[in-house]
Amino acid sequence: MRMNSEPPPDSAVVDRRYRGLRSPWLQVAISTLSVAIAELFMKRGADATAHVAEEWGWTGLTTLASPLVWVGMLLTFISFITWLYAIKHLPLSVAFPASQAVHVLVPISSWLVLGELISPLRWCGIALVLAGLALVARPVAQLEEKL
Amino acid sequence: MSPLVLMLILVSLATFVAGQLLLKRAMDSTVRRGFRQRTFAFFILTGTGAMAVSYFLNLGLLQQLDLSYLYPFQGLTLIFISAAAALLLREKLTPPLIVGSLLITVGVVLVSLS
Numbered sequence: 001m002r003m004n005s006e007p008p009p010d011s012a013v014v015d016r017r018y019r020g021l022r023s024p025w026l027q028v029a030i031s032t033l034s035v036a037i038a039e040l041f042m043k044r045g046a047d048a049t050a051h052v053a054e055e056w057g058w059t060g061l062t063t064l065a066s067p068l069v070w071v072g073m074l075l076t077f078i079s080f081i082t083w084l085y086a087i088k089h090l091p092l093s094v095a096f097p098a099s100q101a102v103h104v105l106v107p108i109s110s111w112l113v114l115g116e117l118i119s120p121l122r123w124c125g126i127a128l129v130l131a132g133l134a135l136v137a138r139p140v141a142q143l144e145e146k147l
Numbered sequence: 148m149s150p151l152v153l154m155l156i157l158v159s160l161a162t163f164v165a166g167q168l169l170l171k172r173a174m175d176s177t178v179r180r181g182f183r184q185r186t187f188a189f190f191i192l193t194g195t196g197a198m199a200v201s202y203f204l205n206l207g208l209l210q211q212l213d214l215s216y217l218y219p220f221q222g223l224t225l226i227f228i229s230a231a232a233a234l235l236l237r238e239k240l241t242p243p244l245i246v247g248s249l250l251i252t253v254g255v256v257l258v259s260l261s
Contacts, residue, residue, distance in 0.1 A: 046209040060206030069206070076202070088174035092167065093232040093240055097248045100225055103255045116213060121257055128254030135247030 024089035027082040028098050034079035036105035038072040040113055045069035097136040104129050152211065155204055156220055162201040164227045169194030171236060220259055225252050 018024060045068030052062045063069045086095050104126050110116040118126075173190035180186070208217050229248050232238040 042206060043209055046206060050210045060203040060208075060210070063206050063210065080198075084170060084174055087167075087171050088177065091232065091238045092171045092236060093229045093238045093244060093248075096167065096228045096232075097225060097244070097251055100251045100255065103251075103258060107258060110213075121260065125254045125257030125259075128257060129251050130254075132247045132250030132252075132254060135243050135250060138243055138247075 018089065024086045024095070025098070027086040028090070028095055031079040031082040031086060032099050032102050032105070034075045034082070035099075035102050036109055038075035038079065039102075039106055040109055041068045041072035041075065043110075043114060045072060094136065098133065100129060101133055104133075152208065155208055156217075159201045159204040159208065160220065160224055160227075162197045162204070164224050164231060166194050166197030166201060167224075167228055168231055168235060169197060171232070175236075223252065223256070225255070 020026075042063070045066035046060075046063045048066045048068065049063050052065050056062050083095075083099070090098075107116075107118055107122060107126060111118045169190050173187050173194055176184065176186040176190065205217075225248055229240060229245075233240050
C-alpha cells in the first residue's frame, strides 16, 4: 500500500513500472553499446576522408563525405534518444559513470576490429574501470534485492 | 600533441559536460509537466547544441588521432559531471558512487596514457 511515500523520479529503478524495455538501465546499456559501435564507424569514415579539404579538417565537417560516418551518426542518434530516457529516470551521477563502460568497449573493439594495440598499462586501466563499474552498480543491486 | 589539438580537446570536453547538464534539466522538467512547455524546449535545444559542437570537434580530432588514444580523454568528464551534478543538480553522491567513479576515472586516464 502506498501512502504519502511516492518515490521521487530518481528511484524509478526500483519501480515495477520500469521493468523490461522500460528499464532505464537497459536504455543505458543500449546507449553505451550504440556509442561504442558508432565510434568504430566514425573512425573508419574519418580515416577515409582525412585527406579531403584538409584546411577544414579540424571542424570535422569533411567527414560527412563518408557514408560510414552517416551510419555512425544514426547510431549516435539512437544512443542520444535512449540516453535521454535513461537520465529522465536516473541521477546523472549514477547514469554517467555507468555509461563509462564505453571506455572498456572502445579499446577492446578497436583491438578486435581495427587492429589497434592494447598495452599492459591499458589493460590495467580497463580492469580499474570494470572495478569502478561494479562499485557504482552495487548500491542499485542492493536496492533491487529489498523488493 | 600540439597546443591547438589540446585546446580543441578541452573545448570538446567543456561543451560535453555543459550539454549533459542541460539535457538532464530538460528531461527533469518533463517528469511532471510533459514535453509541451518552454523549459523543456529551452534546455533540450541548448543541450543538443552544446552536444553537437562537442560531437563535431570530436570528429575533427578523430581525423588526426587514433580512436583508442583520443576517446579516453572524455573519461575526465566523469569527475566534472559528478561534481556538477552534486553542486548544481543537488544529486546525492554516496561513498560507493564516489569511490567507483574515481576508480573509473583513474582507469580511463591509465587507458589514455598507454
